[in-house]
Amino acid sequence: MVEPSSTGLGLGGKSIAINFSRNAVRRDDAMPIQTIRSQRLYRQIADQLQQLIRDGEFPPGSLLPPERDLAQQLGVSRASVREALIALEVVGIVEVRVGHGVLVKEVDAMPPGSVMQAAARKEPWALDPEFASEIELNLDEEIPPFSLLQARRYLEPENAALAAMNATDEDLSAIRAALERNIYDNNHGGGNLAGDRLLHIRIAEASGNAAYALLIKHLLGHQYGVMFRRLQELFMETGMPQRSQEDHERLVAAIEARDPAAARQAMEVHLDHVLRVFFAE
Template sequence: MPLHTIEPQRLYRQIAGQLRDLMVEGEFSVGSRLPAERELAQQLGVSRPSVREALIALEVEGIIEVRTGSGIYVKSRSAANNNPSTDQDTPDDWGPLEVISARIVVESEVAALAAQNAGKAHLKAIRAALRRMQDEAARGEVPRWGDEAFHESIAEACGTSVLLDTVRRFWQARNGPLFERLGAHFEHSTSWQAAISEHQQVLWAIEERNSAAARRAMQKHLRQAHKRYSASWRRAPAR
């Protein structure tokens, strides 16, 4: 059953479907190692981030197992036979790396607007969220709640309810199973310390009422987040 080029519609789900079908047909047996991410991307004619999203989806389904430093292995053919519906349209089903790409576009402008429109109460909420992130990290916790509060507080400060709702939808996806699994591989104390520093730069720009600097700081933060989640499986540090 040869691989074939995929049309870009719910791309990672189409990739996952092809790989799942190959497992059901027996071309990838239980315990066998899948081709490397780069090789799969070349054969399918898609980007590596899309392949990564597909692999994460298959891991969430229990079909494959990612062994950092070793490779990606078929875990269960029976799980592969239980082909899930691919017509969902909820944030839980959005591809994590695609979400981050969208956030770069949207939240950079949200930060720029917040620099113009934030009142004292908004600034207080953003500062409190950053402190919560710092406190959570200091306790050895994943500072996800502080992170969410930080971005939502900036969206509240931007003065546009539609953008606030959009950012909240992003966070529905961020708290979903695909993001959770991706974070299990690539979130660690070093990455979170870097993220907290990037958040501080965003806050400073908003406090200075510098829209251009706030836009740049948010773009930098989210691009770095995309880079962190796109790192080599082999180089992902231990948690």
């Protein structure tokens, strides 16, 4: 039995101490880790734990710290920790025993590269044949413009609120740069609204939720479809780009102020305006 001790875990290069209840090996030097986008947080945690296991901090047969302890000491959610532990189990490094802890397994050789690179090499689950045809995704299928904007209206306000809570400094810089591109386009006749869409993409990425980001990027991609482009040609008001820019400036200010309620409201106001322009009764 290995005696209880503590070790250094770091996120974003910051070293912190984690108190282990049992089965840990003492380590005095911290292992810094570089900051990455928030929606990749579980990958960062998984890679760090993998490295500690590789370095012998947690030998085979030992238990990793409880989820709650890892989450508290790393300053992350238990959901992120749990996702990291599941990723480690998928690649065969640990065994998650619900109610009994996470056991480090004996492995002949650690998977090369990151945890998620190893997970990607695993055979994916096959879809249930009964439902396979129902969940096929045709990315080339045209989505009607109203359906597209309506979906964005429901998704993006909550995404903006999450961005206000979760955006890293890198995310905020990317959002600000996209807003500057939006302003440049408006001042120089950028008719395809690339800066506008880029801003919405950067906000989606800053939410910390990869599913939101994927959905919103997919919806925005459909705004290059022939139906939506023709809708813009016929119904877009002359002053709409400037009005949208002002909406965007309020939205970005709310995100930078870390005000989720204001960010949510700003996105709602913006998309309500877009819907009124194109689909006023």
